[in-house]
Amino acid sequence: MSEQLLFAAEVTLNGLMAGVLYALVALGFVLIFKASGIFNYAQGVMALFAAMTLVGVQQGQIPFSHLINAIFGTEIHHFPWHVPSIIAIIAAAGVMVGFAWIVERYILKHLVGQPDIILFMATIGLAYFMEGFGDLMWGSELKTLDVGLPQGLNETVLDATDKLFGYGFFLDNLDIVATLIAALLVAALTIFSQYSKQGRALRAVADDHSAALSVGISLRFIWVLVWSIAGFVALVAGIMWGAKSGVQFSLSLIALKALPVLMLGGFTSIPGAIIGGLIIGVGEQLFEFAIGPLIGGATQNWFAYVLALIFLVFRPQGLFGEKIIERV
């Protein structure tokens, strides 16, 4: 195999892995959009908030310590303990469930029946509120996230490809773990939505709010449920991205990576989010590899959107999105 072909294969493989990470973020959007028709602008900030909460709990940080110290003149910052990662993850997931309940109780409940754009605007407000609230609760400094995930070059892949092709492929251990976790997550979500009572109720709500209400499905419960699941997905995405870069504001910007994935895969399809993520991941990495150096590089951000737009020309609803036909 020629050297360039080997490089392209390595880039493709890494693109697939990057795509899984994008899909993880997109998944949270899809869940909420499917159940409530809301494009949740706050999904990126939810990932940031969940990761901040995880690190805060893990490191025994006292919530709102800056505020407490400023008001009462105290100097308290940390509890005298560190919490094991698994307990911190469970606690952070619990906080995201509580957050889902608050969102339903104080925002969504009051907006039932409002046009979609109002709900979208509400999530914009929610995003900015959470951004400030998260800073106030845990501080805006960069936090190192360590939950024991492996990172760095995978030796097995390196050795195997070296023996096969005479060139060892680079593959990040963290990306491999992310792929496994994403696969588990998608399998669990698919089983949940297809085979559980709540899952079927969730699909009914996604089809028609009023019809679902008329057969006795609690819209409020479904919304809390779906925002909780989206919160958990945000936590997983926050862990994966935060392990690379530390937990900081920029985590909230990973939502920008999910948008082209959603445009391509469709806003209502879980498999669409995964396939869309993979296409975007591979497409942008290959474009950067082949064309990037000729036009100055740094093409990934804009090329992802170009790719999504090209798909939209042929399938406006996205690859797996539902084609909505409304009778007039």
Added chain:
Amino acid sequence: MTFKRVAAASVAALMVASPVMADLVFPSLSYRTGPFAAGGIPYADGFADYMTLLNERDGGVGGVKLQVPECETAYNTEKGVECYEATKGEGALAYNPLSTGITYQLIPKATADDIPLYTPGYGRTSAANGNVFSHVFNFPANYWNGASAAVNHLLDLNGGDLKGKKVILLHFNGAYGKEPIPTLTALGEKHGFEFSTIPVDYPGQEQKSQWLQIRREKPDYVLFWGWGVMNQVAVQEAANIRFPMENFIGVWWSGAEHDVEPAGAAANGYKAVAFHGVGHDYPVFDDINKYVVDAGKAAGDGSNVGTVIYNRGVYAAMMLAEAAKKAQEIHGVKDITSGQMRDGLEQLEITNARMAELGMEGFGPEFKVSCANHGGPGTAAISQWDATAGKWSLISDFGPSDMDVIQPLITADSEAYAAENKIEPQCK
């Protein structure tokens, strides 16, 4: 009677609420929120804490207290300009905008308002030419000095010969990241190394393809101009592809504790150019702890004292305070104006003896600012991260940069600016 009471109370309230015009006011355009908060917080803390130290220990500068009103920019250029407009009426003597983008916007405004800008280690590099940029000061070093210092270090490592070596600049794909390209291109031609660039778009959370390219091209050295999350990801990705950390050298904005800590032990050996001292083994930090942190008057919780970016904030505040002192001496008044502050900056002289008096011996170079040279000596050192000890250390002295290459670039760029904006030379 009631009216008199209300009037008296109003006057008293106004006196409390308004800034005391006699104070020396240095607004801090800080960013404690947003994508660059990790660097913005320690800088703002260091800047404010040093001014507080002078107030608490010395009663201010020349007996006049210092004020540091903060305005949050979130590193956003529009907000930065709004902050400038909102605070300049408070008697601002100088601005340290801590953003190259904001600096570019403020250069014409501040010059027209007769308020100096102090942009150490950032901003418009060619502002070092005081003949054109009368109100901008970027001593003791600028981006081009930083690029030259990195190349000087490579020359030291290679016995003065870089012929045939391959050097890649991994940079933020914006004005800041592109600043060193002309200098490094010229230095590449001079020293015979092969130079190429790899840009990374904002915010830089995903750099896989860039590092795969580096892995394929196998450069001898990677120079790095990053900021924000781009730094942490780059260090992690370099570790992932097992690029030798000692051959990976960042500029001073890519060399703080928070840039390397997320990568853990894998970041060991990573280097960064520095234009001031690192660590807290300087007497000034004992004073900051005693008069500011322990007294509960610190801007933060005190945990940043002695960290790289905190030290940079302290260094910038010290320069402004010394310039204010110089302005008081030149003009024979305590309550100086911003125009007089500009004169103080232009005639500032930092000696080793004065640095020792300030408790900062060896923290930075000695130098003298002049009308023509607002950029200072352009000296820089190399620092290296020790992951085991969890600290940065200087591994070289502050050395000169290659002004034979840099000065013509400064002259060309500043003269082009002067021609475009019809600026007359200010130095006699």
